[in-house]
Amino acid sequence: MNKILLIIRREYLSRVKKKSFIVMTLITPMIIAGFYGMMIYFSIQGIKGSSNKIAVVNNNKTLTEKLVSSKNATYTYVNKSLPQMKAELAKTSYDYVLYLPEFSLDAPSGIQLLGTKQAGLSLNSRVTDDIGNAIRNQKLKESGLAQKDLDNLKSSVDIDMKKIGETGREEDSSAGASTIIAYVGGILMFMFILMYGIQVMRGVIEEKTNRIIEVMISSVKPFQLMMGKIIGIALVGLTQFILWIVLTGIISTAAVKIYADKNGITQTSVSAALQRQNKDKMIKEATDKSPIGNIQKSLANLDVTKIITLFMFFFLGGYLFYSALYAAIGSAVDSETETQQFMFPVMMPLLLGYTLSLSVVTNDPYGNIAFWLSIIPFTSPIAMMVRLPYGVPDWQLALSMALLILGFIGTVWVASRIYRVGILMYGKKTSLKEMIKWFTYKN
Amino acid sequence: MLSVNNIVKQYAAHRALDDVSLTVEQGKIFGLLGPNGAGKTSLIRIITQITAPDSGEVIFNGQRLNSNHISQIGYLPEERGLYKKMEIGEQVLYLARLKGLSTAEATKRVKYWFEKLEMGSWWNKKVEDLSKGMQQKVQFVATVLHQPELIILDEPFSGFDPVNAEIIKNEILELNKQGATFIFSTHRMESVEELCDSIALIHRSRKILDGAVEDIKEQYRNNTYWVEYEGDYNTELPSAIFDILYKDTKKGKTTLKVQLKEGQTSNQLLSVLLPVVNIQRLDEVIPTMNDIFIDKVKTKD
Numbered sequence: 124m125n126k127i128l129l130i131i132r133r134e135y136l137s138r139v140k141k142k143s144f145i146v147m148t149l150i151t152p153m154i155i156a157g158f159y160g161m162m163i164y165f166s167i168q169g170i171k172g173s174s175n176k177i178a179v180v181n182n183n184k185t186l187t188e189k190l191v192s193s194k195n196a197t198y199t200y201v202n203k204s205l206p207q208m209k210a211e212l213a214k215t216s217y218d219y220v221l222y223l224p225e226f227s228l229d230a231p232s233g234i235q236l237l238g239t240k241q242a243g244l245s246l247n248s249r250v251t252d253d254i255g256n257a258i259r260n261q262k263l264k265e266s267g268l269a270q271k272d273l274d275n276l277k278s279s280v281d282i283d284m285k286k287i288g289e290t291g292r293e294e295d296s297s298a299g300a301s302t303i304i305a306y307v308g309g310i311l312m313f314m315f316i317l318m319y320g321i322q323v324m325r326g327v328i329e330e331k332t333n334r335i336i337e338v339m340i341s342s343v344k345p346f347q348l349m350m351g352k353i354i355g356i357a358l359v360g361l362t363q364f365i366l367w368i369v370l371t372g373i374i375s376t377a378a379v380k381i382y383a384d385k386n387g388i389t390q391t392s393v394s395a396a397l398q399r400q401n402k403d404k405m406i407k408e409a410t411d412k413s414p415i416g417n418i419q420k421s422l423a424n425l426d427v428t429k430i431i432t433l434f435m436f437f438f439l440g441g442y443l444f445y446s447a448l449y450a451a452i453g454s455a456v457d458s459e460t461e462t463q464q465f466m467f468p469v470m471m472p473l474l475l476g477y478t479l480s481l482s483v484v485t486n487d488p489y490g491n492i493a494f495w496l497s498i499i500p501f502t503s504p505i506a507m508m509v510r511l512p513y514g515v516p517d518w519q520l521a522l523s524m525a526l527l528i529l530g531f532i533g534t535v536w537v538a539s540r541i542y543r544v545g546i547l548m549y550g551k552k553t554s555l556k557e558m559i560k561w562f563t564y565k566n
Numbered sequence: 567m568l569s570v571n572n573i574v575k576q577y578a579a580h581r582a583l584d585d586v587s588l589t590v591e592q593g594k595i596f597g598l599l600g601p602n603g604a605g606k607t608s609l610i611r612i613i614t615q616i617t618a619p620d621s622g623e624v625i626f627n628g629q630r631l632n633s634n635h636i637s638q639i640g641y642l643p644e645e646r647g648l649y650k651k652m653e654i655g656e657q658v659l660y661l662a663r664l665k666g667l668s669t670a671e672a673t674k675r676v677k678y679w680f681e682k683l684e685m686g687s688w689w690n691k692k693v694e695d696l697s698k699g700m701q702q703k704v705q706f707v708a709t710v711l712h713q714p715e716l717i718i719l720d721e722p723f724s725g726f727d728p729v730n731a732e733i734i735k736n737e738i739l740e741l742n743k744q745g746a747t748f749i750f751s752t753h754r755m756e757s758v759e760e761l762c763d764s765i766a767l768i769h770r771s772r773k774i775l776d777g778a779v780e781d782i783k784e785q786y787r788n789n790t791y792w793v794e795y796e797g798d799y800n801t802e803l804p805s806a807i808f809d810i811l812y813k814d815t816k817k818g819k820t821t822l823k824v825q826l827k828e829g830q831t832s833n834q835l836l837s838v839l840l841p842v843v844n845i846q847r848l849d850e851v852i853p854t855m856n857d858i859f860i861d862k863v864k865t866k867d
Contacts, residue, residue, distance in 0.1 A: 129663055137652060334647030338708070341614040341641040342664040344633075547616065549645065560578065 127347045127354075134326065134355025139362060148363050152370035160378055175246055177236075178217040180205050182224050186261055190221075190253050196246065198253070213239060221250065228258055301512035305485055308434060308508035313477045316441045316504060317470075319360045323446040324462065326352050327453030327546070336546050345543035350535070353446050357439060364438065368431065430511055436524065441504025443531035445473065447538035454545030455553040465555070476502030480509040488513035498523050500530030537562065567592040567747050568613070568716060573622035575608050582608035583619070584771040590716075595738075595748040597762035597779075599755075599855075601863055604768045606751050607644065610718055613749070614641045626716070637666040640714035644721045644751075646705050648693045655680075655689035658708050665712040672711070679707045683733065698725045706734055710741060717741065718749045723757060735761070755856040767859065769866050779855070786858050789826040790851040791835065794819065797843035807834050823851065 138144055178201045179190060190198040198221070201208065208220045219238035226232050236242055236250055263273060327349075330336045339348055452465040476496060484493040488510050496506035497515070503523045507515070544561035545553070568590040575583040582605045590596040600606050611617045613624060615636065624631040626638075648657055655676060662672035680686050683703055693701060702725045710717060722738070723731045738761065742748060750762060758765065759779065766776035775782065790811070796818055801810055807830045812823035820843075826835060832848065839845060853861075 126664055129660065133652075133660055137649075329649075332647075333650060334643070334645040335649060337611075337616065337643040337645060338641070338647075338661065338705075339664070340616045341639070341643075342636060342661070547611070 126343045127351045130343065130348060130351025131355040131358070134352050135358050138322075138356065138359045144359070144363070148366050149370070152367050152374055155367070155371050156374040156378060159375060175218045175242075176216060177219045177221050177250070178203075178208060178212075178215070179221045179223065180208055182222075183226060185226075185228055186223060186257065190257050193249070193253070196249050196253065209237065212237070219246075223254075228262060231258060301488075302485055304430065304512040305488075305509040306481060308430065308511065309477065309480045309505050312434070312438060312441065312505045312508045313473065315360055315364070315438050316445050316473065319356050319442055320446045320449040322356050322359075323353055324449035324453035325459065326356065327450050327542075328456065328459055328462075331454070331456075331546060331549075332458060340546065345546060346539045349447075349450050349539055349542050353443065353450060353535075356446070357442055360438065360442060361435065364435065433511060433520075434508060437504040437507055437527070440500075440524070440527035440531055444500055444504075444527065444534050445469065447531065447534040451538035451541040451545065451558070454542040455548070455558055457549065461552070468555075472501035473505070476505045480506045484509045494519065498526060500527045503527055540564070567627060568749075569625045570609070570613070571623050571625065573609065573612060573619045573624070575605075575612065575617070576620050581771050583612075585622075586768065586771075586773050587622075588766045588773060588776055590747060590749060591764070593742070593745055593747055594763040595742055595750055595761050597758045597765035598749055598751040598768070599753075599758065599765055599859060600768035605771045606768055607720070609768070610641070610643075610720060610749070610751065613716075614639060614718060637712060638715045640665075640709040640712065640717040642705060642709040642717075642719045642722055644724075646702075648701060648704065648708075650694045651692060653690050653692055654685075654696070654704055657693065658704060658711065661708045662711045665714075667712050675711050675713075676707070679711060683707065683737075699727060699730055702726060703730065703734075706737070710737075710746075714746065716747050716749065718751075720751045721753070722750070723752070723754065755854060755859060758855050765855070767862055769863050774866055775858075775862055782858060783852055783855075786853040786861075787850070788853075789830070791824055791826070791832060792847065792849040792851060793822045793824060793835070793839065793845070794847035795822075795839060795843040795845045796820075799839060799842045805838065807838060819846070 175196050177196055177198050179198050180203065181200060182205075189200065192198050199217070203211075205220070205222050212220055218240075219236055219242060222233075222235040222237065224233040224235075226234075231254070234254065236247070242250075260273060264270070330339065330348075343351075448469045452462055452469065455465065456462050479492065479496055480502070483490070484496060484506055487493060493506065493510055496502045497510050497519065503526065507520070507523055540562045541558050544564055545558070570586060570588050573583050573586045574581070586605070586609060598606050598609065608617070612619050613631070615631065615633065626635050629635075652660075658676050659669070659672050662676065663669065667675070680689065685700075685703060685707070688696065688700070688704070693704070696704070706722065709719070719738070722734060726734060735757075738748065748761075750758070752758060762779055764776070764778045765782065767774050777785075799820070801813055801820075801822070806827070808824040808826050810822055810824050812821075814821045824835065826832070832850070836845065836848065
């Protein structure tokens with residue numbers, strides 16, 4: 124037992140001391156925090172809106188209904204001709220010229236939006252919608268509807284999504300946030316298992332190509348060496364994960380504080396001004412509907428501690444499950460280039476679990492496929508991470524965890540039998556058939 | 567100290583060891599010889615418990631070989647290596663601790679050996695920064711550090727320049743004097759003659775020869791002599807005493823290799839030659855381990 128601890132210690136320290144590990148561990152949280160910051164920044168920008176001033180040149184006598192300005196597009200009707208506007212646009216304060224030619228309301232055509240810069244997709248659809256609305260309103264009026272009835276037609280639909288919790292308590296549903304957490308969890312899990320599984324394989328190959336293996340095996344049992352390596356690298360993974368969470372937390376908190384301090388005054392003055400204009404209801408709606416507001420609201424409803432704890436469990440389980448197989452592959456080859464043929468069958472279930480989890484499971488987190496993917500140990504670490512934010516019954520969680528533990532005990536056992544033979548084989552190209560034969564060797 | 571009894575090791579289609587038995591005595595240097603692929607490494611792997619035999623047993627100090635013996639055996643494999651990115655001192659300590667030494671004890675001994683072999687300045691160097699010969703030295707230290715009773719060396723001198731080879735040879739002899747038993751596998755027969763007390767020759771998975779080096783040589787003496795003389799002796803004359811195997815004459819000096827016939831002695835050879843020529847040299851041809859090795863392996867083929 125003491126020997127396995129020595130091996131774990133060496134495997135752990137030799138990796139944690141590496142420059143690449145330190146750099147990765149420090150840089151990633153900054154990237155995450157930066158990404159998060161950018162997301163917030165852009166969504167705030169989106170709410171404030173980049174207002175486009177559009178000059179409307181209307182040559183269409185049938186379209187008397189005026190285009191309604193919104194926060195993204197302000198329409199001003201001008202009494203100038205198109206060529207005139209075109210020539211003067213750069214000098215005016217308008218960003219675009221909208222040209223409405225003579226057309227029949229049944230087949231509008233020849234409409235042009237001109238500007239010094241290319242109009243973006245969102246502006247394009249905004250303007251298209253506005254014109255469409257104007258034409259529809261015009262038609263409705265022509266068919267005899269009064270303006271009062273028209274106003275009555277508008278009804279704002281706002282669905283308040285709630286999920287009924289196990290205790291019967293209503294919880295704010297967090298579909299948006301759940302999806303994001305599910306994606307992040309799934310991708311992270313896939314990355315971690317693959318990254319650290321391959322590190323195990325590399326470590327085994329390194330020992331073989333360095334020819335230190337025989338010295339090692341004359342001191343320790345192959346099983347001790349393999350498990351020492353696997354556990355040591357698992358601890359490296361956990362260290363990195365925990366550091367990422369802690370560092371991301373620190374950086375984000377610091378960044379939010381700095382940002383808030385800087386913008387505190389502006390924010391209050393803005394809201395005061397808005398109140399004066401009696402538009403606070405609209406702003407509140409805008410904030411509520413903005414993705415960030417949603418995410419932040421629903422993040423509070425997700426049990427983050429539970430998710431992180433389970434992430435660590437499923438990472439360890441999934442990693443042990445796969446890294447044992449990677450160790451077996453590493454033992455069977457002489458160099459990394461030879462690993463391809465064995466990598467494929469091991470990668471397959473992992474990749475399958477990954478792609479299905481991010482497509483099928485996120486769409487239907489309670490369905491049959493989601494259930495089975497999150498129960499079978501080959502895919503359960505990823506699929507369960509993806510399902511978790513949507514809520515998983517305790518019995519399913521327990522079953523999945525139990526099967527994963529049985530699963531990795533199984534793969535470790537199989538792998539160790541291949542490993543003990545493989546590490547001493549040099550210079551031979553190994554086939555899958557041969558590996559199966561090694562498995563049956565008695566010691 | 568070590569006896570290997572009727573070991574059989576079968577790999578899929580190939581029998582690596584076929585009923586091999588041998589005994590290594592306490593405090594001796596034992597040579598394990600054989601052509602490439604004979605099964606030496608398979609046998610060593612069984613003694614070092616890297617693999618287990620299909621049948622037969624190994625007795626170490628009167629006990630069946632078990633994992634308690636790991637710390638009493640030191641093994642320097644032919645295919646050897648170290649962790650490239652690890653510092654030398656740390657690495658040797660690690661290997662010593664895996665053999666069961668405490669950190670304090672291991673540190674003390676590593677320092678002692680590094681001092682002795684003039685490796686003191688290597689402590690913080692990485693393996694990849696050392697030459698091959700230097701790496702071999704580190705490995706030798708790692709092999710003997712835990713003061714094993716039995717030290718198994720597979721081609722210990724490969725990669726060493728003559729100076730370092732001499733240093734290592736002297737260390738082996740010193741350790742041997744202190745009581746360590748050696749098993750020594752090599753293809754360099756001159757070092758076998760120099761170091762080994764007894765040998766076993768393995769060929770095609772079987773032991774074909776074993777015993778004390780002196781006894782084996784004695785056994786292979788076949789009454790052959792080198793004679794060198796000045797003067798004329800008609801070598802064409804048939805002789806009842808000897809046969810001439812080889813003759814060479816240069817500047818009036820003749821060198822003969824003769825084999826005495828059954829029951830004849832060197833004195834009788836001299837009595838024939840003395841009246842005619844001026845004898846300058848008479849040597850018995852003692853077969854070298856090299857000759858015996860080649861002879862044995864070839865006749866078996």
